[in-house]
Amino acid sequence: MYLVADISVEICAAKSCKLCTQYCPEANTIQYSDEMGKEQGFKYGSAYVAVDRCKGCAQCVWVCDNMAKNNAIKMIMIDQLPKAALTDNITYGEKSTTAVLASPVVG
Amino acid sequence: MSLDYVKFSNGFEKFMPKEYRDMVEHGPFGKKVTVSQMGSFKEVLEEHPMCAGCAMTLFIRLAMIAFPNPEDTITVGTAGCGRLAISQAAIPFVYGNYGDQNGVASGLSRGLRLRFGDKPKDVVVMAGDGGTADIGFQQVLHSWFRKERFTTIMLDNEVYGNTGGQESGMTNRGAVLKMAPLGKKFEKMDMLQMAKVAGCAYVATVVPNNPRRVESVIKKAVLIAREVGSTYIQAYTSCNIEYAIPTDKVMEDAKTVENDRYQFTEYVSEEAKQYLTERYGYKEFLAKPAAPAAAIPGKA
Ligand SMILES: Cc1ncc(C[n+]2csc(CCOP(=O)(O)OP(=O)(O)O)c2C)c(N)n1
Ligand code: SF4
Numbered sequence A: 001m002y003l004v005a006d007i008s009v010e011i012c013a014a015k016s017c018k019l020c021t022q023y024c025p026e027a028n029t030i031q032y033s034d035e036m037g038k039e040q041g042f043k044y045g046s047a048y049v050a051v052d053r054c055k056g057c058a059q060c061v062w063v064c065d066n067m068a069k070n071n072a073i074k075m076i077m078i079d080q081l082p083k084a085a086l087t088d089n090i091t092y093g094e095k096s097t098t099a100v101l102a103s104p105v106v107g
Numbered sequence B: 001m002s003l004d005y006v007k008f009s010n011g012f013e014k015f016m017p018k019e020y021r022d023m024v025e026h027g028p029f030g031k032k033v034t035v036s037q038m039g040s041f042k043e044v045l046e047e048h049p050m051c052a053g054c055a056m057t058l059f060i061r062l063a064m065i066a067f068p069n070p071e072d073t074i075t076v077g078t079a080g081c082g083r084l085a086i087s088q089a090a091i092p093f094v095y096g097n098y099g100d101q102n103g104v105a106s107g108l109s110r111g112l113r114l115r116f117g118d119k120p121k122d123v124v125v126m127a128g129d130g131g132t133a134d135i136g137f138q139q140v141l142h143s144w145f146r147k148e149r150f151t152t153i154m155l156d157n158e159v160y161g162n163t164g165g166q167e168s169g170m171t172n173r174g175a176v177l178k179m180a181p182l183g184k185k186f187e188k189m190d191m192l193q194m195a196k197v198a199g200c201a202y203v204a205t206v207v208p209n210n211p212r213r214v215e216s217v218i219k220k221a222v223l224i225a226r227e228v229g230s231t232y233i234q235a236y237t238s239c240n241i242e243y244a245i246p247t248d249k250v251m252e253d254a255k256t257v258e259n260d261r262y263q264f265t266e267y268v269s270e271e272a273k274q275y276l277t278e279r280y281g282y283k284e285f286l287a288k289p290a291a292p293a294a295a296i297p298g299k300a
């Protein structure tokens, strides 16, 4: 098992600064959805992680804690993720992406 | 080398992997993408074997987003960690033998000009500090003295990362590394000064903890190299393996190093300033309007 980043939609959507997306070393890994969190009344959407691309470096955790000051990201064992996005379930739109979150990630 | 090279041949679309289809339909080709849109378009860089948390990886990712015309760009690299990622992108990549990259890029950029005339085809070299300042030193300097029109980017991790930690000319004096156990005895080379002496039209230092600055610096360097002359960017891209930086502290280290020896600097020749202003509408080099005369105390 190994650690991957997990972003709490509730905490992220309250700020939604997109900083982690700009600092993750891996391409197409922290994605952004305008829709996530809308059903809970959040206005601006949330970041989420394509866990199959995440290398577990935790740089995004540092960025969210120290630069965004929002503590929305935690490192979690991949088999403990409640629900997660995989590249296969991500659809690109004009300005944001949509992801079908699958669970369990590792069957 | 044009928008067509990424498109599907008729009938093949359904056989292409999802990542490829996403890239053709939602990638940066033919449109302008910026760092602030990251996470919502498909990037040209794909998965690669560089280490988790490597700042060089982040820099390469940002650089590829900043290329003004990715569909008209060729990257040139050489031995060293960076090529492991640079080669895994939907941008043609040429691998020069260790140290040959600026010679290869010189021939390539001249050939492209002969073939395509005035249509811009951008050549960007990205190589390590060892590849640029040690092994490739004479080819790098000569390409600058000849004013070859392409961009040279040094991925400066201050060590030979790919081969396990030998000191390079860009390692700091006193640094102790796995394969330099007594500590380096000489100062870090001043490649920035050498780039200016050799006549580069644009010289900048940058650290990836400021993504928008990386974007702006790369755009300027690539545009200037289209017509004015050689451009050089020196980027601090730490090696968390050889310098034992915990991966979640890589950006903290970047900030410390930025304050210590990698402050942002930018030199733009007068010709390059004029070119960016007239050709690409840059406003930052225009003469500032004269400040209103300071009020003289005591006078109405
Ligand atoms: C002519 C030649 N000599 C030596 C090597 C072995 N070699 C491969 S990568 C490398 C060091 C790379 O260091 P640097 O250029 O600083 O890049 P980094 O890996 O640190 O990014 C060396 C010596 C080689 N590939 N070719
Ligand atoms: S840095 Fe934190 S708050 Fe900002 S987008 Fe990422 S997870 Fe959300």
Ligand code: SF4
Binding pocket: A004, A005, A023, A024, A025, A026, A029, A030, A049, A053, A054, A055, A056, A057, A058, A059, A060, A061, B053
């Ligand atoms: S842990 Fe590292 S690779 Fe994974 S999402 Fe965060 S920054 Fe990206």
Ligand code: SF4
Binding pocket: B050, B051, B054, B055, B056, B057, B081, B157, B161, B162, B238, B239, B240, B241, B242
């Ligand atoms: S060895 Fe160092 S420079 Fe090379 S990929 Fe790993 S962390 Fe990056």
